[in-house]
Amino acid sequence: MQKPKSPKPAKVSLVSATAAEKPARAKPATPRKPAARRKKIPYSSEEIHEIFRRFSIQRPEPKGELEHVNPFTLVVAVALSAQATDVGVNKATRALFAIADTPEKMLALGEDRVRDYIKTIGLYRNKAKNVIALSQKLIDDYGGEVPRTREELVTLPGVGRKTANVVMSMAFGIPTLAVDTHVFRIGNRLKIAPGKTPDEVEAAFLKIIPDEYLFQAHHWLILHGRYCCKARKPECERCVIADICKSPEKTVDIPAPLVELPV
Numbered sequence: 404m405q406k407p408k409s410p411k412p413a414k415v416s417l418v419s420a421t422a423a424e425k426p427a428r429a430k431p432a433t434p435r436k437p438a439a440r441r442k443k444i445p446y447s448s449e450e451i452h453e454i455f456r457r458f459s460i461q462r463p464e465p466k467g468e469l470e471h472v473n474p475f476t477l478v479v480a481v482a483l484s485a486q487a488t489d490v491g492v493n494k495a496t497r498a499l500f501a502i503a504d505t506p507e508k509m510l511a512l513g514e515d516r517v518r519d520y521i522k523t524i525g526l527y528r529n530k531a532k533n534v535i536a537l538s539q540k541l542i543d544d545y546g547g548e549v550p551r552t553r554e555e556l557v558t559l560p561g562v563g564r565k566t567a568n569v570v571m572s573m574a575f576g577i578p579t580l581a582v583d584t585h586v587f588r589i590g591n592r593l594k595i596a597p598g599k600t601p602d603e604v605e606a607a608f609l610k611i612i613p614d615e616y617l618f619q620a621h622h623w624l625i626l627h628g629r630y631c632c633k634a635r636k637p638e639c640e641r642c643v644i645a646d647i648c649k650s651p652e653k654t655v656d657i658p659a660p661l662v663e664l665p666v
Contacts, residue, residue: 444611445594445649454595455616457643458623461664465622467573469493474549474574475541476500479509479534481569482561487524495521506538506547533561551575565601568621578617580605585628586621592632593650 446454468489471477476496484492499520503509509517518531537559541547549570550556556567568581580586582601586608590596596607612620628634631641639645639654646658 444597444607446611446647448611450647451595451611452613454644454647455613455620455623457658457661458627459616459619460661461643462619462623462626463663465619465626467569467622467625470496470500472500472504474570475506475509476504477574478537478549478556478559478562478566478570481566482533482537483521483524483530485530485561485566486526491524495524506541509534509538510542530561536560537562549574551577553579564605568605572618572621576618580608580612580617580621581625582608582621583625584634585632586624588634589624589628589632592637592652593648595649 469477469480469484470493471480479500480492480496483496499517503512503517514531514535517534518527521527521531521534524530540559541549544558545555551571553564553567553571556562556570557564562570565581565583568579571577571579572581582590582605587598587601587604590598590604590608596604596611598604598607608620608624609617616623631638637650637652637654639648641659642648642655643659643661645653645655
């Protein structure tokens, strides 16, 4: 008598078994960029407000020191001031602006004659080319008028963000913060608006300057850096914010008398 055959085991698909054993893999999440962190500064909002309050008392009506007669001559003067002093630019432009105070007159004067007027200023050859080129662009694109927006101003030859900010503020009363070497130095030296670039320092200052002081802030900072918090050696004994300042270079803790300075 034959033994009954044992039933053959059902074939199992290795593929399906493997698939069943291994759970479906989730798609890797797209890595997120870490959120930009605002650099912590060693000043309270009350201290920052007090700094600018004192600046406002010291210089109630600060003014830029570049001489100009209209928005066009201001654009030219600020463009010429790169790597030059305001005093040196004023000496060169007094005679120039007396005969060429519009883009049309500047263009008629010509590059060679413009160069002769400004040859005492650093990089005068390239700057003379830019003055003629920006005059031409103002005539061609803006009807001879200086535009009011930063986006338009920076399209002019020789005009960068700093120059645009100065023109917007001084010519058109638009609150901006022009970061020159003085403002850049103060932002980093005082650790109040640290940054590796002028744009970073500008952004840092704009985050902390109280609204009521923003319009004059760049003048106060420039003048403070030019006459008190100087590049080579800060004159802390003459500083009205010496008690608040957190700079490691500070030499005194007693602030100078808070009095209005002559214009």
